Amino acid sequence: MEHKNPAIRDWVAMRLIEEEHPRLGNKYKIYPMMNFSVAIDDHLMGMTHVLRGKDHLANSEKQKYLYKHMGWEIPEFIHYGRLKMEDVALSTSKAQNGIQKGIYSGWDDPQLGTLKALARRGIDPRTIYELITEIGVKMADSAISWKKIYGLNRNFIEPIANRYFFVENPVKITVEGYNKNIEVERPLHADYLERGNRKLPFEGKAYLANKDINDGLIRLMDTINIDIKNGNAFYNSTSFEEAKDKKAKIVQWVPIKDNVNVKIIMNDGNIKTGLGEGSLKQTKIGDIVQFERVGFARLDEIQDNELIFYFTHK
Secondary structure, eight states: OOOSOHHHHTOOOEEEOOSOBTTTBTSOOEEEOHHHHHHHHHHHTTOOEEEEEGGGHHHHHHHHHHHHHHTOOOOEEEEEOOEEETTBOOOHHHHHHHHHTTSSSSTTOTTSOSHHHHHHHTOOHHHHHHHHHHHOSOSSOEEEOHHHHHHHHHHHHTTTOEEEOEEESEEEEEEETOOOOEEEEEESOTTOGGGOEEEEEESSEEEEEGGGOOSEEEEETTSOEEEEETTEEEEEEOOHHHHHHTTOEEEOOBOSSSEEEEEEEOTTSOEEEEEEEGGGGGOOTTOEEEETTTEEEEEEEEETTEEEEEEEEO
């Protein structure tokens, strides 16, 4: 009764309810409140450590009195601060409200910070483990940045993610003055050559991303240099050194015949659509790839000859 906090001096253990219980009928009228019931449960289950947010500090004090009254050994109460993430609401009530209103597609919507959403995007479980271990259990609130998460995650997915070409909003070009048929070979992963190569046929025609078709000299990666004039493409040379000297932009491309439809669902809910190279047909659901000049993504679904990816990060 001498405690400085009135809520602890006289805390409510049970309440009287006259209403009929949906399963037990009128058998009981007295029902335990949270502090009474969880303390009893923890004792009966032999809990030695209780981890909870610092907003439960007063509740832990209340429960200690019950432990002392019953003559039970008091467990170790450990309190931690709240976790906050940049631009993401971690509140489950707000997330649920957003799902009900159709703002989010579900608990694994990429705009949310739930574990299901992170997993669907391709965030490795070891990233979360390392992150939480690094933060530790402390009373102070912690702010988590996406930059930190992406940095940790990159260590796990960079070695396993094979590389592929993807062009957004593809535009077909025909290179005037070039009539050779060649086959370009690029490694699936430059650091793990034993995985083999991808093969991309080039016949003087290709799909380029709409944003890359600007007047000037550009180099189609590992093929030729072309001049773009008013949306038309003209053969310039094959020299990489020449493209380098002239500071030509190097762009990826997708073969005319060997390609696949690709959709990438971005972290903000927006969608990128385009074409990917044919080698992507060998990927399986759950695989994480790296689209060159775009970033990492996880294959989530294959639907009607379209590969649907969730964007991970750059």
